[in-house]
Amino acid sequence: MNATTEYLRLRDLHAFYGESHVLHGVNLVVNRGECVTLLGRNGAGRTTTLRAILGLTGRRTGSIVVNGTEVIGLPTHQIARLGIGYCPEERGIYSSLSCEENLLLPPKLHSAGMSLDEIYTMFPNLAERRHSQGTRLSGGEQQMLAMARVLRTGAQLLLLDEISEGLAPVIVQRLAQIILQLKEKGFTILLVEQNFRFAAPLADRMYVVEHGQIAAEIHQNELDEKREFLQEVLGV
Amino acid sequence: MTEIFGIPIQALMGQLMLGLVNGSFYAMLSLGLAVIFGMLNIINFAHGAMYMAGAFFAWMGLTYWGIGYWWSLILVPLTVGVVGVIIERTMLQWLYQLDHLYGLLLTFGLALMIEGAFRYFYGSSGLPYSIPEELTGAINLGFMFLPKYRAWVVVVSLVVCLATWFVIEKTKLGAYLRAATENPRLTQAFGINVPLMVMLTYGFGVALAGLGGVLAAPAYAVSPLMGSNLIIVVFAVVVIGGMGSIMGSILTGLSLGVIEGLTKVFYAEASNTVVFVVMVIVLMIRPAGLFGKEK
Structure with missing residues (x-):
């Protein structure tokens, strides 16, 4: 695998909260245009891995290379500006901002971002509720908003944390369609998921995270033979 | 002469106007405090000292360098803002992760030092600063004489407060500010330079206090104690209005000034304490303040 196709590489990443x-010592690679999922039990360190990439944890050591740039020493906003869109587990919708203000908040990082019209076509509910207070939206709408918010910026690497959590099955299906559309558009996606059935068909590769380390790497075509192992480590 | 409840209307209107002038200062200062608290999580006890320094800078500018009132209105808030930025960069930025108490203690210490320094050099008796020529005299409104300078103070402070409200509530920059106040880490993860905004917010907040000081210089005597006399009332205003509401700070500031003024007419003995009585009542009924959100 040559270096130009690598979009994100973590090498021996250690992170601390206090x-x-x-x-x-997390080691992983996400290639350009790939959708990679981090699986694992709660508390295994998947969310922390995403947060550590953006410098949202405490102290970090090791190496994080985003699109050829070492970011371990950079402040959070400069890391984000390299083209990372972050969708946090708690969704992070601002109550002091309207739906549309939430959507327009992150600065455009790249001219390739989706226009407001494209976003409202993809998420028609958000168009209807554009003037509502952000946190008045339903859980599903808030999740759509959190996704839409990072698509407008032109970020090429999406860090999506538990986006299917707590949502009705029909909305989860809708999210899966959206992820597929994003893959077609060439986005690079790092997905943290609890919902194996949601993640399995979407991911090109999966990493199993255990005790703050990568315990296994599984390719899409190995899914069937490793199903038993996965059930064991994930407890699904 | 016309009377209302046995009070001559002239006296009533006079006190009402004075109340509005005081209320304008309350509004400007509590607005700055609220914005700073929202962004920095710091209760800025040095706010009164910055207001006092604003008045002194205006006086010093005029006395030493012949810089008049109108230039001071622009230059002094800028100077105070720069002082604020330096304080934020060198001291406050290390305290954000800690309890409120540390920020309060640090800024309280700063206030004492700044006040002490001015007292050492200028004494505590107060220095005169005359009203600029264009604003001397009064307008006869028929039912009262309106001193031009008082009207000017109220208008300037209202314009500044409303402009601040507009920027924070209605513009893109304001959306950044509100987002950074609500969730600074996530806002930074969207690529917004939050530390820079925090620094400028502190600079802006204390610049408002500095502007208040320039406006106050001709209205009251320029004295090292003018800040600490005012800041206690302003903190009561902030508590009554509730942290975190911009319009709340403005309205509470103005109306408490008016309440104070009216108390002077009807029961002068209570005029110094009425704000605190209101504070106690508000805290009993709405602990988060009139415009604050309970957590």
Whole structure:
């Protein structure tokens, strides 16, 4: 695999929250245009991995290379400006901003971002509720908003944390369609998921995270033979 | 002469106007405090000292360098803002992760030092600063004489407060500010330079206090104690209005000034305490303040 196709590489990444050592040397690669999923039990360190990429944890050591740039020493906003769109687990919708203000908040990073019209075509509910207070939206709408918000900026690497959590099955299906559309558009996606059935058909590769380390790597075509192993480590 | 409840209307209107002038200062200062608290999580006890420094800078500009009132209105808030930025960069930025108490103690210490320094050099008796020529005299409104300078103070402070409200609530920059106040880490993860905004917010907040000081210089005597006399009332205003509401700070500031003024007419003995009585009542009924959101 040559370096130009690598979009994100973590090497021996350690991260801390205060005194507690959460990531113990994570190594992973996400290639351009790939959709990679981090699977694992709660508390295994998947969310922390995403947060560590953006410098949202405490102290970090090791190496994080985003599109050829080492970012371990950079402040959060400069890392984001390299083209990362982050969709946090708690969705992070601002109550002091309207739906549309939430949507327009992140600065455009790249001219390739989707226009407001394209976004409203993809998420028609958001168009209807554009003047509502952000946190008055339903859970599903808030999740759509959190996704839409990072699509407008032109970020090429999407870090999506538990986007299917707590949503009705029909909305989860809609999200899966959206992820597929995004893959077609060439986005690079790192997905943290609890919902294996949601993630399995979407992901090109999966990493299993355990105790703050990568415990296994599974390719899409190995899914069937490794199903038993996955059930064991994930408890699904 | 016309009377209302046995009070001559002239006296009533006079006190009402004075109340509005005081209320304008309350509004400007509590607005700055609220914005700073929202962004920095710091209760800025140095706010009164910045207001006092604003008045002194205006006086010093005029006395030492012949810089008149109108230039001071622009230059002094800029100077105070730069001082604020330096304070934020060198001291406050290390305290954001800590309890409110540390920020309060640090800014309280700063206030004491700044006040002490001015007291050492200028004494505490107060220095005169005359009203600019264009604003001397009064307008006869028929039912009262309106001193031009008082009207000017109220108008300037209203314009500044409303402009601040507009920027924060209705513009893109304001959306950044509101987002950074609500969730600074996530806002930074969207590529917004939050530390820079925090620094400028502190600079802007204290610049408002500095502007208040320039406006106050001709209205009151320029004295090292003018800030600490005012800041206690302003903190009561902030508590009554509730943290975090811009319009709340403005309205509470103005109306408490008016309430104070009216108390002077009807029961002068209570005029110094009425704000605190209101504070106690508001805290009993709405602990988060009139415009604050309960958590």
